[in-house]
Amino acid sequence: MSQIKCRLVMFSMFCLLVSCGGGGSSSPPATTDPTPDSGGSTKDWTYMIYLGADNTLSTSGLVDLNEMETVGSTDQVNVVLQAEFSTKYTTFSEFGHPSYVGDTLRMLVQKDNDPNDVDLEAGTSIGNVDMGSPAALKGFIQWAAATYPADHYALVVWDHGAGWKTAELQRGAVEDATSGSFMSLPDLAKAVSDSGVHFDLINFDACLMGMYEVAYEFRGLTDYMVFSEEVEPGDGDPYDTILAALVADPSMTGNTLARTIVDKYIDFYGSGSRSEKVTKSAIAMSGLDALHTSVINLASTLVADYSTNSGLVLSALTNSQSYAYPSNYDLYDFSKELVGQFPSGAIRTAAQAVMAQIDDPSFVVRNNSLGSAVAGSKGLAIYLPQSNQISVDQVVDELQKYSQLACNQNRATAWYDAVVAVMEGRIEDLVKGDFTFYIEWTGDADLDLYVWEPDAIYAPWMGQTTPNGFLSGDSAETGSSEEYYSANSYVQSGQYDFLVNYYENGHTSSSAEVYLWYRDATIDDQWYSYGPVTLNLSQQYTGDFTDLSTLSDLNAYSDWWYRLFTTRMSDLLQPPVLINTGSRVLNINFRSKKRKPDFNNLIKER
Incomplete structure (x- = not known):
């Protein structure tokens, strides 16, 4: 110990x-x-x-x-x-x-x-x-x-x-x-x-850097930019195959290298077991000014009569491709949904212009994705939340920070104005986070830490960035028998559940002694320990989760351990009681390698 x-x-x-x-x-x-x-x-x-x-x-x-x-x-x-x-x-x-x-x-x-x-x-x-x-x-x-x-x-x-x-x-x-x-x-x-x-x-x-706002910040600094709209899987770029291609053809241009990085990235994840939610794209920065003009024009048309058109705009937004940060939407897909909602008029014309820019292969020089969950990804996301996130102590004001980006400067109208219109004054309180969960186990078995945030569930094998914190690398990749989650200083209100799953045996281990540690810096600087609990595959849960009533029911099996949750609440919000009911809907996307739990019927424990 x-x-x-x-x-x-x-x-x-x-x-x-x-x-x-x-x-x-x-x-x-x-x-x-x-x-x-x-x-x-x-x-x-x-x-x-x-x-x-x-x-x-x-x-x-x-x-x-x-x-x-x-x-x-x-x-x-x-x-x-x-x-x-x-x-x-x-x-x-x-x-x-x-x-x-x-x-x-x-x-x-x-x-x-x-x-x-x-x-x-x-x-x-x-x-x-x-x-x-x-x-x-x-x-x-x-x-x-x-x-x-x-x-x-x-x-x-x-x-x-x-x-x-x-x-x-x-x-x-x-x-x-x-x-x-x-x-x-x-x-x-x-x-x-x-x-x-x-x-x-x-x-x-x-993670999550494939955005119009990110690209515009680097205008004039590079010829090409490569990034991902979604959270990157834990392995990130395959440096061996990317560098091997560059070394084999050092005469390649920036355009060729950009496309090569996307291709090698997709090849790597497509040939493995993590192909469910993968994006990568490359753009030519020479086309950014034209896209910027089209985005500003779209913003102007959205703002012009938003009170009349808000229902159709929000319907388009709801049906658009989104990502781990739920306020990030694929720009092309959102524009396409707008075209579907508006049979004629200025919004339709402006949205079609945005689509044409992104469709131009001289601008988005390579785009690819893996998995139906991100099938609507065309290479660039854009920020369009339906509420502003402000911390209860006023330290954080997301909209104010967004207004300072380069893409929102020096114009009578900017995408910022469309964001303000869609928010319609709605505010989501952020509350103090600063808590950490850490698991460590004996042996070399493959265990996974799952963190169920208010809106979705995450694990290190899915990627390291969540809307409310960061995860460690996946133990199967790092070789270390430990995983952890560290919440941001400010997080969404709601409940955060932590589960451990014994996924498969190691080369030398067929069980694991697991310790769970929890620290909440808003209370004190102490670490509180739970365990050890022995996990293995001797009484493995193989059902589809519909026969369970609560998360604690998983503790009857040898391969799951549910011990803790923490609740972060503002004065204005009350926690929902049922899983997949009201404001807390659980959508889980798991790679094929991992078993797919479905907690839709489970009652939230308090």
Whole structure:
């Protein structure tokens, strides 16, 4: 138990940093740098990866670095990395690096033929840099371009992601838990702009970044942009196949590389067991101004007589493709639904113009998706909530933050105006979150932590970003017998349930002793433990869940454990009592590898 408690002490320090952190720290990176490769000659490509893994994704970052090492740099391609990992979330002795203390590393990634080893010693420490600082990203870009010059530059931003949302709403595009900071989308774009390096391609290996608002923030900074409208599965980009393709054809253009990233991403998930909810797209930034004009025109037509047309607009919105953030809708699909609702008139014409822009293959140069749940994805989402999220202490005001984005500036009308119209003054209270659930178990069996938020259920194997928090990597991918969920500082009102499922045996284990830990920083800094409980497949639940009355009924079986829930309520909202009744509807999308529980008939326990 001492090892577990030690990890939780470190985890508590992280949560304290999260609760008081803010984006935009200006601390500059250290100046100790690796030396350039011999000769310093200009190559075809420098592929930069800014890997911000000082957070719950630490072990996943090591896995991705290992993928990069299967290809490495060549005489025509520089694979250049700045990375920081978390000693709170990764036991580095298990990876053969007990001396790693959380420093920021820079390295030219070299080919490593050992698939079971990550060569951290190849990196040069530049101290413990605040990876959530725009200055750190700017410094990395400038160093990489000067030290490893090339004809073409690509930048990968690796982290949680959260679309356009800022640190107060989520944890920003890049999180550094040790520094307690988060880099917001505008900060990230400013860092790229201030670096003075123009990119052929920027690729977000992060969740929910495939948005009109995100793309417009980087207007003029890159030729192509690659991202996902939906939450990315835990494996993220397949770096081995992407880099192998680039190394095999270093003469490829930015357009070709953008399309290649999408293709390799879809190939990877399509050939595995996680193909139920996957999106990836690439756009040419040269077409962004035309789309921006069309979006503004659509906003103007929606606002012009919204009181008359609101029913039809909301019907279109309800039927449109949406994502893990329920306020994100596919822009093309929403426009198509508007065309279906309006047989003639200005709204129909404006929506058709948006569709034509996205349909243009010179703009969306590649788009693909896997799974019926995201079949309506055409490459770009847009923000259109039906209520504004404001915290009860007034610290968070989502609409106010949205108004500050680049796409909402310098116009008499902007998409912001359409958002205001659709909200019609409705407000959803956000309440203090700051709670964490952590499970750890013995052996190497595959267990899954499920978190049922007020609107939907999530697990690490589905991806690491939820509307109200972040999850660790999937234990089946990280190799560590632990998973966890950390709520945002502010979350939706409602109930949060936590379940553990023993999915399958490991190579050496046919059971697991499971410990569940809970911490609520709004009450105290203590960790409260439950267990151990032994889980295995000896009395496996194989039903369709219709024979159960409550979640606690799962405890009669050997492969499920339901122990805790926490309720976060505002003064204005009351909790629904029944599952799938009233405002709390459960929609679960599981990959084929996982069993599919359906809790529709279950009564919510209080």
